[in-house]
Every structure is written in structure tokens, then in C-alpha cells.
Amino acid sequence: MDEPLPVTDPLALESQICFALSVASRGVIAAYRPVLEPLKLTHPQYLVMLALWQHAPLSLKDLAGLLHMEPATLSPLTKRLEALGYVQRARNPDDGRGLALSLTDQGRKLRQRAEQVPVEMMRRLQMDEAELTDLHRLMTTLMQRVHP
Template sequence: MTDPIEDPLALEQQVCFALSVAARSVVAVYRPLLEPMGLTHPQYLVMLALWQHAPLSGRDLSRLLQLDPGTLSPLLKRLEAAGYVRRERDAADERSLAVSLTAAGQALRAQAERIPPAIVQRLG
């Protein structure tokens, strides 16, 4: 077996592996704060974008979050089922999807405002 320090392909030498572990660790810190709100971390990111910019077209939301439409669509469907967002065809362009917040989605923002300081506290 090759010494990990000398092996350029050693797992522990990979930046992508370190970033992947760090990302999972940070998302795990968010989980207990998001669960009472009924949100996953990807859904939280969608809500953050909508709280800041709603209403948005599906295309703009996809670009803003750097998610492909195939990944974004199920997130929006679950948020709609939870009563937080509304998806409607744009009256000006039937091909375009308009995403807006419902009253419940807007109200959820008050709970979410507690998350950033709690994350800073937990991460030190």
C-alpha cells in the first residue's frame, strides 16, 4: 500500500473529499433547526431565495440557486404541498413557471430569522 502522504490519489489528500465532509457537517448543524419548520436544507435555500426575491420565474430561481430544473422541480413540488409556495404558469408566457410565496411561506420567515445566529453560535 502506498503512503497516503506520497500518494496523490489518497482520499485524505483530496480537496473535494475535505469539502464534501465539511459541507455534510455544516448541513447536519442546520438539520435540527430546520426540522421543526418542516424544511430540508435544499428547501431552506429555495425559501431564502424566495424571501429575498419573490416572485421568481422557475428559470430565475434555478439560475439563482445554481440548480438544474430537474433538481429544483421536486423541491418546489414538496414546498407547494407543504403550503409554502405557489407555482403557476406565467400569464404573459405559458411556458414560464412563476413561483411565489403563500401567506404561510411568508410567515415562516419569522422563524427562519433565528437560524443564522443559531448557526454562528453552534459553529463558534
């Protein structure tokens, strides 16, 4: 006689995507910490710098949109980056009420050092390029679905 298939608990912690994403996210961000320390960057500051290296100059509002963050959250981050000498904050010439962010020479030079971050993270996460490409594709699809 065939035995019935075991019934999987739909609320089992280990089967929840929210649990897997939460634990993985904390672990990945923690793995970035020692890699970013020599650049004097926290993970959120690194995300700001990535956006600026690709799109500067940016208004605080546009930066917030790119990073899916609130401008009020970004304001202290950008102030710290300015104190480090990586960015310059000035009134947006297109909108005198908003801030425009641009890179300083030091911020532009930092990009060269940061180019090793993805390579080092691949090593630390023990994932090859194909695995990371697949994961990125899935995560990007998920991001698009939760932020339509």
C-alpha cells in the same frame, strides 16, 4: 548538518481540497437538519425559501439559475413547498410554458421564524461572525471560479 524538509505526498487524502469540501459540506448540512425540522424544511427547501424571500416572484428557470440547480431537480422541491403551504406555483404570465413561484402568507410569515437559523448555525458550528465572513468570502470566490 541540516535535515532535508519532508516531502509531502501531493495525493495525500487530508491535503485534498475536494476531500475537505466534501466532508465539511456533509457536516454543515447535517447540522442544519435539526434547526430546520421545526420549520418543516429540508436543507434544499431552505435554499429555495431563501431565494424566494429575497427575490419572489421567480420563474422556475430563474430560481434554478440562482441556486445553480437544474429545473428538473427543483420541481419536486417546489411541489413539496406548495403542499406545505409556503409557496404558490402558477403559470408564468410572461411565459405561459414556465412556472412562476410566489410566497403565500404562510411562506412570508415563516421568514420571521427562519431569521434565527443563521444565529443558531453560528452557535452549532462554533464560529464567530468574522470567521463566517472570511469563509463565505473564500467560498463565494471559489463558486465564481467554478461557475464562471
